[in-house]
Amino acid sequence: MKRRRRFLLMAGVLALAGCAANAPPQPASSLQLPSGWRAQAAGAPAATDAHVEQLWWQAFGDPVLSDLVxxxxxxxxxxxxxxxxxxxxxxxxxxxxxNRAPNLAFDGSPTRTRTLASSGKPYVTNIFQAELQASYEIDVWGRLGNLSDAAGESYRAEQASLDAAALSIAASVATSYLNLRGLDAQLALTQSTLQLREQSRELARKQFEVGYSSRLEWLQAQSEYHAAAEQVPQLQRQIFEQENALAILVGGNPGAIARGLPLAELAAPGVPAGLPSELLRRRPDIARAEHNLAAANASLAATRDQLLPSFKLTAAGGGQATTLTDFLHAPTALWRLTALAAGPLFDGGRVQAQTDAAGAQRDQLVYTYENVVRNAFAETENSLGAIYRLQQQAVENDARRATAADTLRIAHNRYRNGYASYLEELDAQRTLYSADVGLLQLKTRILVASVDLYRAMGGGWSAKVQ
Structure with a gap:
């Protein structure tokens, strides 16, 4: 007999469980993790162990940059x-x-009423009552647990969003500071070039006045001087705006920014060739996508179970008396205990539609997660490729600058000895200035590309190299 009752109870539970809405299955993942990176930094040793370094900006060795971040x-x-x-x-x-814990409430209600008796005469009644109420929902199907899990995953997703924002702000500050130091170096180069152009202009003027050169050469020297002078306020404006933007990033008002190491002393940290793809799992945007997907699955389970009945227990106990003295010393004890089972019988497909909508939202987050991971791989590849190609470009720029410097030296000697016109020297000056500017810009871009790689990897790295 007991076995039969247990069987009937289990059958009833299974029948009720079958009343849940049908949840669509999660789509299969189409992600394929790459075995390695297409681009690697030139000459980098292989890393045997690597993990994310949170204070990655300190790798640039500039205390001012670290303070700003x-x-x-x-x-x-x-x-x-x-x-x-x-x-x-x-x-x-x-x-x-x-919502998963018992609920306790207190209710006290002293009441004084004036009513009519059956004889038609009015009379006054006092009632003093106090009651303690308790209620608890039995989470038979795990719906409340799923809602709690969804809230927990959403909370962790917001924590990951905070980490993502912090990573983005740190990278933006580092990029802005490095660009600022690059502009400072270009301004110093331009001001130095302006002094040389002023000396060349004076030399051309003197030679024109004594008849050694033409007016054309003097005018050309003046034009080159003003061209260099024009670059100074332009660079000063860019520095002014960059300082203001950086000041806003660090949470202050627009204003001047302290300087640390000059651009020439800043060096991009080395990149181990064996950076594992597992480092990308530390990216906060990937963690956020994972937690959002987990929250959607938990919410889907809770939505699916809305058609199942809910079970609640309520209990109340207290006392009642017609006088305050009796209420304080010997009230009449009152109590009640209620078991409640409630569930929908017909909802016109509302819960199933909600479940289908929650399933579609879950599927969107699946595809979003895959897109975030693919984007992380692309950003890492682009950053590694940028560092490698910029380093190659810097080698060619060094060779071009060395040739331009040698050309200027020869052109200057030929001009001073009367074997060539001043226009030949001016052309060599332009070429060398262009190479110098390119060198500074490449140095800045390599540093910024290193910041982009840190951002793409979710932080820095510390590698044991064999």
């Missing part, structure tokens, strides 16, 4: 908004967890 992480307005969102989702998680 630290200040931005503490004061940046976007990060303050992200931290507030984390607090919001932490509160939502606490609310979801609280």
């Amino acid at each position: 630290g200040e931005a992480l503490a004061r940046n307005g976007d990060l303050r908004v992200a931290r507030a969102r984390v607090q919001e989702y932490r509160a939502r998680l606490a609310q979801a967890d609280a």
Whole structure:
């Protein structure tokens, strides 16, 4: 007999479980992880062990840069908004967890009424009552647990969003600072070139006045001087705007920015050739996509179970009396205990439609996760390729600059000895200046590409090299 009752109970539970809405299956993943990187830094040794280094900006060795990044992480307005969102989702998680706990409430109600008796005479009645109420929903199907899991995953997704924002802000500060040092170097080069152009202009003027050169050469020297002078306020404007943008990034008002190492002393950190693809799992945007997908699966399970009945227990106990003295010393004890089972009988397909919508949202997050991972691989490949190609370009630029410097030396000697016109020297000056500017720009771009690689890998790396 007992076995039969157990069988009937199990059959009833299974029948009720079958009332849940049908949840669509999760689509199969189409991700294929690459076995290695297409691009690698030239001459880099293989890494046997690597892990993400959080304070990656310190690898540039500039204390001012480190201070700026630290200040931005503490004061940046976007990060303050992200931290507030984390607090919001932490509160939502606490609310979801609280729904799984018993609920206790207190109710006290002293009442004084004046009514009519059957004889038609009015009389006054006092009632003093207090009651303690408790209720608890039995999570038979795990719906409340799924809602709590969804809230927990959403909270962790917001934590990952905060990490992503911090990584982006740190990379933006580093990029802005390195660009600023690059502009400073270009301004110093331009001002130095302007002094040389002024000396050349004076030499051309003197030679024109004594008849050694034509007016054309003097005018050309003046034109080259003003061309160099024109670059100075342009670069000063760019530096001014870059300082203001960087000041906003670090959470301050527009203003001047302190300087650390000059561009010539800044060096891009070495890149181990064996950077494993597992480092990308530390990217906060990938972690955020994973947690959002997990939250969607938990929400889908909770939505699917809305058609199942819910079971609640409620209990109340208290006392009641007609006088305050009796209520305080010997009230009449009252209690009640209720078991409630409730569930929908017909909803016109509302829950199934909600389940289908939740499943479609889950599928969107699956595809979003795959897109985020693919984008992470592409960003890493692009950054590695940029560093490698820029390093190759820098080698060619060094050779071009050496040739341009030698050409200028020969042209200057020929001009001073009367074997060539000043236009030949001016042309050599332009070529050398262009090579010098290109060198500074390439140095800046290599440094910025290193920052992009740090961002793509979700931070820095510390490798043991054999």
